[in-house]
Structure formats: C-alpha cells, structure tokens
Amino acid sequence: MTDERRRSPFSAFIGTEMEELREGYARLSLTLEPRHTNPNGVMHGGVITTMMDSALGAALGALRGEAARRDPHATVEMNASFLSGARPGDRIVVEGRVIRLGKTIAFGEAEATRNGDTLIAKGRLTFAVRNRGG
C-alpha cells in the first residue's frame, strides 16, 4: 500500500525499481543504460548517490510509518565511497538499512553491488527527523 507513496519521482525518472521495502530496509535495482553514464562511458556517480538516498529515505519511511507522513525526514549528510565502476548492461542493486532512529536524527548505510557479486559503492547517510508530540 505504501510502496507507491514512497516512490520518489526522481528515482523513478532515472529508471530504478523498488524490489523490497520493509521497516528499516529497502532494496532498489537498476539496469544501466548509456543514458546513465559520464563522458567516459561508465556509470555516473550520481546514479549511485540517487539510489542510496532513495533506498535509505524509503527504508526510514517504512520504519517511521505514519510519523513520516506527518513530519517528513530529510537527508542532511551523505558520505559515499566509489569502489568500482559499472557499464551499460550491468545490473546495479542498492540496499539501504537504518542503523539507528532517534528523536531528531536517523543514521543509515547503503551498499551498491554490480551483477550480484561485486561491491561497487558504500554510503553512510544521516537524516534529520522531526517528531512532533501528540
């Protein structure tokens, strides 16, 4: 029911699919096409940062439930390490996990793999969370 609600227009625009969404966890996938590349013909880093941000935002949304609809959370920090590249035809999967949800802040991490085995990027994200009383 909430899947569509959690769908991010930008994430959908670039072609990602939500494969799994449950409390504190989300998995997104995308098959790389030439339109996802940089001038060197390999994956643009922005594809991965977009997928990481979307995965964590959705995982946190699923965990917060109704509170997320009342008081949306927002990414305040992202650190990403790009360990390996990817090319058109490669299938990218990004998993996001919430590490801790506090009253005003939430922490999460994300991993991106290529074709099911190779870890290509790792990310850490921090979200500002507002929980209004009542």
Next chain:
Amino acid sequence: MSESPAAPERPLSPFVELIGGRLEEWREGYVRMALTLEPHHTNPNGVMHGGVVTTLMDEALGGVIASVRGLETMFAAPHATVEMNASFLAGARPGDRIVVEARVLRLGRRVAFGEAEARRDGDGELLAKGRMTFVIMDLGAA
C-alpha cells in the same frame, strides 16, 4: 550562434543531460552548472531529491578537473570519483533554479581534491556543499 552551446568543448555526461543539467560556464579552473527544478526532480515529499544535487556536484567537479588537466589528457587517463561527502543545508522546490560551482583544491598525479557548492538562484541560499576526491586512472601504463 543560437544553436551552439555556450561551452562546446567538453561533453556533458549523458546522465546529466538526461536529468536536465546545463553547463553554463566552463573554463580552466572553474565550472558552473545549472538546473531548473521540475516535479520529476523531487522525492516523495515534493522537494528536491538529494540525488539531483549530488549528481550536479559530481559533474561540476569532474568537469573542472578536466578543465585543468586538459581534455586530451583526461580521455587518455580518465579521472573517477572515489569519495564524496555532501551536506544538505536547505531544501528546494520545483521552479527553483539551482546553480552549482566547483573548484579544485589540489591536483596531484594520482589524486585530485575539490569542492562544490549548490545555491538557489535569486536569493543565493546555500543548499548543499560537497567535498570530493577523484583518482586519476592510469590506463596506458604497461
């Protein structure tokens, strides 16, 4: 004149073209990019998706490093982002025009460091700040 882009020398990334980013200025040591936010650039809350601004910061800094290294050098030994730290300081909405500027902090033989800023055009509010590290690949070594 109207058909030719303002900065024709360096191709934009296909991914940046896809999302609608434009290269406004590209000269040695300086790059400015812009994008006008549309509804498809948003997250489920209707505000700018973080991926939009990280994409533009990555592109702007990759471009400014290319401007310093030179295009021929760049295509012979491409540079690639290995680390990005981004702080999201304020949000933006459809209709806002986002301007991203990037500069190189240090260009070494194997590693390049740089930073980027994203501001909202008009009021100039700082929306995001990024720090990135690039590695310069050595394709031809053998």
